[in-house]
Each structure stands twice: as C-alpha cells, then as structure tokens.
Amino acid sequence: MTLKEAGEFHSHSGFVAHANIVGSQEGVVLYSTKGSAYSALRPTLEDFVIEMPRGAQVIYPKDLAPICMIADIAPGVKVFESGVGSGALSMTMLRYGAEIVGYELREDFANRAQTNVRSFLGEEALSRYSVQLRDCYEGIDETGFDRMVLDLPEPWRVVPFAEKALRRGALFVAYTPSITQAVQVRQAFGGQWLEARTLEVLHRTWHIEGQSVRPDHRMVAHTGFLTVARFVGTEITDQG
Secondary structure, three states: OOOOOOOEEEEOOEEEEHHHOOOOOOOOEEEOOOOOEEEOOOOOHHHHHHHOOOOOOOOOHHHHHHHHHHOOOOOOOEEEEEOOOOOHHHHHHHHOOOEEEEEEOOHHHHHHHHHHHHHHHOHHHHOOEEEEEOOHHHOOOOOOEEEEEEOOOOHHHHHHHHHHHEEEEEEEEEEEOOHHHHHHHHHHOOOOEEEEEEEOOOEOOEEEEOOEEEEOOOOEOOOOEEEEEEEOOOOOOOOO
16 A cells, blocks of 8 residues: 555554554554554565556566566666566566666556556656557667567567667567467577577465475466577578
C-alpha cells in the first residue's frame, strides 16, 4: 500500500492509521484498533512485481533475475526492450542501472509500465526509461545498443533489425512461453551470432518444520524459455 495522509489500513482485525507508520523505522510493530500486531516493512521488488497493477501478464521474479544475469545488465548499459507490458522487466533492469529504450504497441500498457516504474523506483528512474508507441517488427531506428531483451510472440522477426541496432559483442535475450518459439529464434541466428543457448528456470521451495524436511508438493515449473546469443557482426567461417 502507498501511505497517505489520513489514510487507514483496514482488515478483519481492526485498522491501523497510516499516520502511525509514517516516520517509523522499518520493522516497527504496530497495533490495530482491536489489538492485533502488524510489522511494517517496505516491499521488495519481488513483492511489488507480484502485487503491482498490471494490464499485460508480467514476467515473474523467477525469470527476471536470470534474464538480468544472462543479459549482463549493469549500470550504464544501453538496452532495447520490446513487449514492455506492465513494466516488471523494465523496472528490474532499471534497478540494475540500465538505460532503456522501449517499444510498446499499446498506449495503455506503455502508460501502466511508466506508472509502475515511477511508483516503485521514483521519478529519477524515468530519466533512464524512454517508452515509444512503436512496432519493432517494422524496424528499430536507434543504434548502438549493448543489449536487446524481448518479450514478444515472434521475436525471431526482430533478429534482422537487431543486427543493425546492436553493437558488436552485444547480447540478445528472448523470453518465449513455448519451445517452438524458442526454436524459431535459434533458427533466425546466422553466422553473425555466437554462443546461442536456450534454458528454463524451475523454482521449487522446501518444507522445513522440525525434523520434517522435504520438497513442497507444489513448485513453479515452466513459465517461459530464455534464449540468449551474442552478436559479433561478422560472418565467422573456418579457413579451408
């Protein structure tokens, strides 16, 4: 929740006035009007992504962190992103310090993404976040990108444009729900691409209670496939 002057948090256990939270240290214990105890904590990025307002389906935390690792997202890295959606991936890369140019087809999604970024990261993050109402299947105007990260139905259609927009040595990452999409991405890479690989991340928690230790009965298995490759800009052939 966002704290507001004269705001109140209500539940079946009574309510807590926002004024009692403002100015307190994180972790403070507060008591509702019915005497129930609450600990006040700032949300993590994981918390925010799960609960934030959304228009499009978001990429979940189990994939967000691996994407930032395999895409080597770091402060000052110039990223092209398309399929901005509700902004979960955008805010994660911005949190890592990236500078993002995003193409999004739907104005409501673009506005939602920018609102979510502002809500969690603050106004400063928007200075590194430019979202345009554009279709990357029709081309990419900007050049010199260090990374390209796509959450699109047909990312293989962007590969020819990526070869003009990316600098040599840049990384390309595509998030796709189905393996057939991942295969088509891999087939689109020609001789200018190296180190192509496809992976998925499985997330399983464990039940630990006294001597009872076992995997939980449920796990977050498949959500999407991550395909990554490095652009080198020249055809590499063996000398005969």
